[in-house]
Amino acid sequence: DSGVTQTPKHLITATGQRVTLRCSPRSGDLSVYWYQQSLDQGLQFLIQYYNGEERAKGNILERFSAQQFPDLHSELNLSSLELGDSALYFCASSVVPQTLGDYGYTFGSGTRLTVV
Amino acid sequence: EDQVTQSPEALRLQEGESSSLNCSYTVSGLRGLFWYRQDPGKGPEFLFTLYSAGEEKEKERLKATLTKKESFLHITAPKPEDSATYLCAVLPRYNQGGKLIFGQGTELSVKP
Numbered sequence: 001d002s003g004v005t006q007t008p009k010h011l012i013t014a015t016g017q018r019v020t021l022r023c024s025p026r027s028g029d030l031s032v033y034w035y036q037q038s039l040d041q042g043l044q045f046l047i048q049y050y051n052g053e054e055r056a057k058g059n060i061l062e063r064f065s066a067q068q069f070p071d072l073h074s075e076l077n078l079s080s081l082e083l084g085d086s087a088l089y090f091c092a093s094s095v096v097p098q099t100l101g102d103y104g105y106t107f108g109s110g111t112r113l114t115v116v
Numbered sequence: 117e118d119q120v121t122q123s124p125e126a127l128r129l130q131e132g133e134s135s136s137l138n139c140s141y142t143v144s145g146l147r148g149l150f151w152y153r154q155d156p157g158k159g160p161e162f163l164f165t166l167y168s169a170g171e172e173k174e175k176e177r178l179k180a181t182l183t184k185k186e187s188f189l190h191i192t193a194p195k196p197e198d199s200a201t202y203l204c205a206v207l208p209r210y211n212q213g214g215k216l217i218f219g220q221g222t223e224l225s226v227k228p
Contacts, residue, residue, distance in 0.1 A: 002159065031214060043160075043203065043218040056215050090159055094214060104150045104205075105216065107159030 003027065004108035006091050012114045018079040021111045023091030025072055031055070031094045032074040033105060034066055038087040049074055081115045088112050118143045122204050122219035129194055129226050137189040137202055137222045145209030149187050150216060151180050152203040160203055163189075194226045 003026035013019055025032050034046040045058035049068035060066075063081075068074045078085060092105035119142045129135055141149065148167050152160035164173045166182040173180050177198065179190040189202055201223045205216040 002161075004159075033214070033216075042220040043205075045215050045217075048215060056211075058215065088157075092159075104148075104152070104162050104165060105160075105214075106162070107152075109159045110157075112157070 002106050002108060004029075004091060004093050004106050006089075006108035006111050008111060009109065010112050010114075012116060013081060015081055015083060015115055017081050017115075018077065019081065019113065021076040021078070021089055021091075021113075023074045023076070023093075023108060025074070025091075025093030026106050029093035029095050029106070030072065032068055032072070033092045033094075034074070034076050035090045035092065036087050037090060037110075041087075043090070046076070078113070083115050086113055086115045118206065118208050118217050120204055120206055120217055120219035122202075122222050124222060125220065126223045127225070129191075129224070131195055131226055131228050132193045134190070134192045134194070136191070137224070139187040139189070139204030139219055140185060141187070141204075141206050141219075142185075143206050143208045143217070147207045147209045147211065149182055150205045150207070151187070151189055152205065154201045154203055154221070156201075163202075191224070194224075196226045196228050199224055199226045 005024040007022045031050045033048045036044045046060045048056040066076045088110045090110045092107045121140045123138045151163040154160040164180040169184045201221040203221045205218040
């Protein structure tokens, strides 16, 4: 157990639907990162939050949004889902975003999203 | 544009057959280079951080090295349990947000 908790582990939904993925960071970590992993794209950075504020944004689609709450958990919302959104979605956390220290990120076990 | 390229894409070894994985990077100032191991259906697991050319780090059968343009992950006398995808990532110096740029990974298979 890495200490980063992601729920649900698996999600199957239909095209056009909306889903919410949840992440609880490791205790003491203030920064949360969301990544998408598909077979052809590898790990792609989506968005980062630090202590409740958006810190960096990657190639995140307008249909996707995220937020970090006061208790530091984060949610990634995916709407108007398309078949191509099927992927593994990972959350990671770190203490200090600027340097990542000697241990980089700590990743959760991911949410596997299947859009049918 | 910052970029990370890993080779080979896949590597099959016999148990005990040592080899190396390559990670070539292009980045405007390197703050750190990270190696991760990922098992199927699981999140990446941190292995090493390297900060400057010439640095080396070891863990069991794995040894990571860094030059100004690439990093190698050397696997000595691998065992079947070393089978996994190995990911390399860089943290650019200018990056204020901690965003890691990942390579596509090398899928390692070690047969007994």
